[in-house]
Amino acid sequence: MENILSNVLTNVEFSAVYNMLSLGIASMLFTSIFLWFARDRVLPKYRLAVMVSATVTSIAAYHYFRMFDSFNAAYGHEGAMDAVSAFAHYNVGYRYVDWFLTVPLLLVELVAVLGLAKDIQSSLLKRLVPAAALMIVLGYPGDVKSNLFGLDNSMWGLLSTIPFLYILYVLWFEMSKSLDKQTEKVRKMFLGLRLLLIATWGVYPITFVLSMNSATVPTGMEVVYREVGYSIADILAKCLFGLIIFSIARIKSAEDDKNFAAQEGH
Amino acid sequence: MENILSNVLTNVEFSAVYNMLSLGIASMLFTSIFLWFARDRVLPKYRLAVMVSATVTSIAAYHYFRMFDSFNAAYGHEGAMDAVSAFAHYNVGYRYVDWFLTVPLLLVELVAVLGLAKDIQSSLLKRLVPAAALMIVLGYPGDVKSNLFGLDNSMWGLLSTIPFLYILYVLWFEMSKSLDKQTEKVRKMFLGLRLLLIATWGVYPITFVLSMNSATVPTGMEVVYREVGYSIADILAKCLFGLIIFSIARIKSAEDDKNFAAQEGH
Incomplete structure (x- = not known):
């Protein structure tokens, strides 16, 4: 079949990104609604962690709506007539905003759900949150191939790795001390969570590096890898x-309060 | 009457699908709103099951809005001028996403509402959820007639049947043990529910097989059968x-707690 959905991408390429962005909308939007309602199903001290989780997916839902529309306007059959123009019209900024x-809020969730002493929690967040924001800010000039300040994309990618490594250090070394006070069940879930964070964050630099080869304008398949990769990771x-x-908050709520556990069937 | 609603479908065909998709929107949207509010009318331990039910219909409401718009854009009188182009523009991906x-969440509802011991529940879900996701993923390449990896649509349909049979096995054999602890009333409702699940799931392969005969582009009546069949099943x-x-959760709440039963007029 001819390319009738897009002037730049094949039908399969176009549909792959289109449906993946729609899956992104649906996943983010309904995880948000579920978590906003579900905050009552944990003890009050863990509700903020669940609400921050709901905020993260809500922010992402907004951006996926925008990206979906931006992708259609740029790559759809009523959009740009060539790859250069389509790439220029598709707004990469949404992902970085x-x-x-x-990303800083994800680290807030991770720390908040453990219910640590306030001073430990605040000391962890004071280092993790700025590092996460810095990591994203430094990645952006590389990803849009801006050559800002005369630095090419690999340099910006490298700079962005420094706060990333610092975050790893804090999560793996500093936070391990705080885990001793958690029960076996919670510790296991936290370790899984930390691994999930790093595994999914790994997708971003890999996608970044893969799309670095294309000089200025990505090919159709590069658009697909990039958008599908980032969306799955997100x-x-x-x-x-x-x-x-939310599950950790449920388990900790049941551990803290026998009445809660009985009432919620734990 | 001439075809004045669509360039490809007769007026009757077009209206049948159009109104059925709108019925889909109305059913999904207002069942969702009802269930989100109704979650308070069951005991806390059954609320997650009701919330997952509300999440399922909410996700479907989003997709029915999208399908309705996509169908209009593809088959409406301002849409495609021929059947090939209309079929390409109508995004089948929405149904599969x-x-x-x-589908995995429907199995979560079904297991969650029984209030089983946590380890039994988790063991059931660990097998049902991935099998359900796999069943859908394997069905998609067949339904879009992609010939992915050189396999034709009947092969993909067949592959997708394997996880389907596994789900049947788990629901019929493994879960029957868990039913002994339920009261007669709940057991009856569960058996009805399981039957409903299988009966409605049966519509999908039947529609799949019926629309398999058409080589690449379905006729107008095939579009109608497919969309109407899938929508009713959904x-x-x-x-x-x-x-x-929700009814099972109400009955179990009344069984568990006499105060609740009196308050709610059970």
Whole structure:
């Protein structure tokens, strides 16, 4: 079949990104609604962690709506007539604005759900949140191939890795001390969660590096890899992550309060 | 009367699908709103099951809005001028993305509402949820007639039947043990629910097989059978199913707690 859905992408390429972005909308939007309602199903001290999870997926839902429309306007059959123009019209900024807001908040969720002493929690967040924001800010000039300040994309990618490594250090070394006070069940879930975070964050640099080869304008398949890769990583890192945070909050609520456990059938 | 609603379908064909998709929107949207509010009318331990039911119909409501718009854009009188182009523009992906998210969640509802011991529940879900997701993923390449990996649509349909049979096995053999602890009333409703699930799921392969005969582009009547068949099955499998889940949760709440029963007039 001819390319009738897009002037730049094949039908299969166009549909793959289109449906993946729609899956992104659905996943983010309904995880949000579920988590907003579900906050009552944990003890008050864990509700903020669940609400931050709901905020993250809500912010992402907004950006996926925008990206879906932007992709249609750029790559749809009423959109751009060539790859250069389509690439220029598709707004990469939505992803980075989304990450700038959500990635620091993901670390807030992770720390908040453990119910640590306030001073430990605040000391962890004071280091994790700025590092996460910095990581995203430094990644953006590389991803849009801006050559800002005369630095090429690989340099910006490298700079963005420094706060990333610092976050790894804090999560793996500093936070391990705080885990001793958690029960076996919670510790296991936290370790899984931390691994999920790193595994899904790994998708971003891999996608970044893969799409670095294309000089200025990505080919159709590069558009597909990039959008599909980022979307799957986002869904795992935000929806699945948020739902695991909710499960940890449920388990900790049941551990803290026998009445709650009986009432909720734990 | 001439075809004045669509360039490809007769007026009757076009209206049948158009109104059926709108019925889908109305059913999904207002079952969702009802269930979100109604979650308070069961005991806390059954609320998650009702909330998952509400999530399922909410996800479907989103997709029915999208399908309605996509159908109009493809088959409406301002849409495609021929059947090939109309078929390409109508996005089949929405149904599969919807099922990919909702079918595993339907099994979560079904297991959650029984209030089983946590380890039994988790063991059932660990097998049912991936099998359901796999069933949908394997069905998609067949339904869009992609010949992915050189396999034709009947092969993909067949592959997708394997996880389907596994789900049947788990629901019929493994879960029967868990039913012994339920009261007569709940057991009866569960058996009805399981039958509803299988009966409505049966519509999908039947529609799949019926539309397999058409080589690449379906005739007008094939479009009608397919969309009407899938929509009726969806409404029964999600709205009716969710409302029965809610009824079971009400009955179990009344059985568990005399105060609740008196208060709610049971």
